[in-house]
Amino acid sequence: MVDEAVKPLRKAGIVLGIGMGGFVDGILFHQIFQIHSMLSNRYFPDTLANIEINMVWDGLFHAFTWITTAIGISLLWKAAKVRGVVWSKELLLGSMAMGWGLFNLVEGIIDHHILQVHHVVQRAEGQTQLMWDLVFDASGIGLIALGFYLIKRASQPEIGNPISSAVRS
Amino acid sequence: MPMIPKSASLYITFAIAFEKELLACPICHTDTAKIVRAGLAESFSHWPSILAAVSPFIILGLIVFMMDNLTFQSPRSSKCSSGERNHGR
Numbered sequence: 001m002v003d004e005a006v007k008p009l010r011k012a013g014i015v016l017g018i019g020m021g022g023f024v025d026g027i028l029f030h031q032i033f034q035i036h037s038m039l040s041n042r043y044f045p046d047t048l049a050n051i052e053i054n055m056v057w058d059g060l061f062h063a064f065t066w067i068t069t070a071i072g073i074s075l076l077w078k079a080a081k082v083r084g085v086v087w088s089k090e091l092l093l094g095s096m097a098m099g100w101g102l103f104n105l106v107e108g109i110i111d112h113h114i115l116q117v118h119h120v121v122q123r124a125e126g127q128t129q130l131m132w133d134l135v136f137d138a139s140g141i142g143l144i145a146l147g148f149y150l151i152k153r154a155s156q157p158e159i160g161n162p163i164s165s166a167v168r169s
Numbered sequence: 170m171p172m173i174p175k176s177a178s179l180y181i182t183f184a185i186a187f188e189k190e191l192l193a194c195p196i197c198h199t200d201t202a203k204i205v206r207a208g209l210a211e212s213f214s215h216w217p218s219i220l221a222a223v224s225p226f227i228i229l230g231l232i233v234f235m236m237d238n239l240t241f242q243s244p245r246s247s248k249c250s251s252g253e254r255n256h257g258r
Contacts, residue, residue: 011237018229039218049204053212057222064226102232107225117221 005086008079013092017099019069030058036122094150101143108137
């Protein structure tokens with residue numbers, strides 16, 4: 001079964017993509033650019049106390065992304081041991097893009113729109129704040145589409161495609 | 170009178186002007202710690218905060234579990250995998 005040969009690497013890639021997508025959010029947006037923190041809509045980071053509270057919650061968020069990445073690595077390790085598994089760079093990158101996109105979309109919908117614990121650009125107001133939240137959601141949809149395209153392309157059993165040239169025996 | 174290093178005096182000026190909690194005073198520092206402890210206790214009893222940290226990962230886990238049973242292949246490629254393509258060669 002071709003799909004069975006694709007599944008192990010695809011699953012590992014998606015989980016790795018979720019974890020690494022979370023790290024992109026945490027490192028780039030929470031720490032380097034500091035445009036939002038985990039609870040910045042509730043504890044606006046304009047006092048030392050609020051910054052410290054947000055830092056604890058950012059730490060919890062990073063702990064979950066670390067666990068997710070560790071699960072992804074363990075799945076990748078398992079996939080490497082499965083006989084007949086497709087070992088394609090395109091499939092791994094596509095799966096990771098899909099995982100990253102899923103993270104952006106799910107985190108965006110839950111944290112930015114439903115619970116509103118923070119927004120992508122916390123200091124922005126009204127329509128601008130909503131626009132950046134929607135840009136984040138759109139980036140998720142774009143990454144899912146890119147991932148879907150790459151996975152589908154890598155899964156086609158055509159001559160010259162990774163499925164026929166990269167099967168591990 | 171001891172000279173205050175330029176960087177330290179700048180730091181104190183900045184702290185007084187923008188962030189009174191940053192003052193290098195033991196009393197204020199204690200107060201800040203109390204505020205942080207109270208804030209953290211409050212944040213951990215606020216259910217949307219807990220949900221915001223945990224639920225995306227639970228939902229993503231469920232999505233990955235469901236996606237594992239999905240096929241990304243078209244019916245044509247499934248046909249090929251059953252060996253029909255080799256017969257045609």
